[in-house]
Amino acid sequence: MLDPGHGGRFRGVIGPTGLSEAEVNLSVALHLRDLLEWAGARVSMTRTADADLLTDTDSTLAGDLDRRVALAEALRPEAFLSLHHNSNAALDRALNETQTYYRLGDDGASRDLARAVHRQ
DSSP: OEEEOOBTTBOOOBOTTSOBHHHHHHHHHHHHHHHHHHTTOOOOBSOSSSOOOOOSSOOSHHHHHHHHHHHHHHHOOSOOEEEOOOOOTTOOTTOOOOOOOOOTTOOSHHHHHHHHHHHO
């Protein structure tokens, strides 16, 4: 399952040309989906358009995040990748780093995938 971070009402950081983190996350996720499907994987996504996961009764960021978790719990994917392109507090464009997280306590597949993604 691919989870392009942000989207809809939650744009993330906006770059100097107006490009939002939400747009970049979605573009990368759609490209990755195509590559994975070409390789034979069955891919689910939390969003495939510039949209959030808000409801009429809950328009909070916490609600959006809760619905992403609920999708993952309902579909029980073998892997869950949440894609983000974050700025840093100083807005230093020369600083570029990769952060990779995996499920706490998982010394197996989740950690192995995180390490493989981080190396590349």
